[in-house]
Amino acid sequence: MDESFSICDNCGEEILKLNFIIHNIACNKIFCKCCICSIIIKKEDLYMHMQDHQSVICSCGMKMQKKEHSNHQSNDCVNRNVLCDYCELEVPLSNLDEHVIECGSRTDVCEKCNNRFVLMDLKIHICYECPMCSKSYPNLDHYQLHIYDKHSDI
Numbered sequence: 001m002d003e004s005f006s007i008c009d010n011c012g013e014e015i016l017k018l019n020f021i022i023h024n025i026a027c028n029k030i031f032c033k034c035c036i037c038s039i040i041i042k043k044e045d046l047y048m049h050m051q052d053h054q055s056v057i058c059s060c061g062m063k064m065q066k067k068e069h070s071n072h073q074s075n076d077c078v079n080r081n082v083l084c085d086y087c088e089l090e091v092p093l094s095n096l097d098e099h100v101i102e103c104g105s106r107t108d109v110c111e112k113c114n115n116r117f118v119l120m121d122l123k124i125h126i127c128y129e130c131p132m133c134s135k136s137y138p139n140l141d142h143y144q145l146h147i148y149d150k151h152s153d154i
Contacts, residue, residue: 004016004017004018005017006020008020008023008024008027009024010024010027010028010031010032010033010040011027011031011033011040012040029043030042030043031043032046034046034049034050034053036050036053037053051066052065052066052067053065053066053067054066056069058072058073058077058079059077059079060077060078060079060094062077077093078092078093078094079092079093079094080092080093081093082096084096084099084100084103085100085104085123086100086103086104086106086119086120086123087103103119104118104119104120105118105119105120106118106119107119108122110122110125110127110136110138112127112129112136113127113136113137113138114136115138117138125138128140128142128143130143130146130147130150130151132147132150132151133150133151
């Protein structure tokens, strides 16, 4: 460090020695260091900042600092709501497997081939569309049979 600078005990900044006394008075009047996370904050914001360090217990039972709770609820909490792939309703993550088994077991009709499928299968269902007549078939065997029967002369 250059000898013309001193380190402020309050904020840790290098301050020109010429300005050090004035800086030190102003810095100690306006700023303080958090005793928990060591960041430098305005004294007027200290109360709100300390609120973030308070412990809270999430509905899932996990204990954390208040400032971490929102992120936890959005990303990690087993009680957070997630969308069902089949009905697009919000379901607690802890109940999702049970919900998906029931919801995905419903049936619906494929709009291309007009065959009925369990929703779990419909999501991965592939229709085979004839390039000659545009008819759709639910599986490769039916499609190949159609080509052989109807278009084998081509």
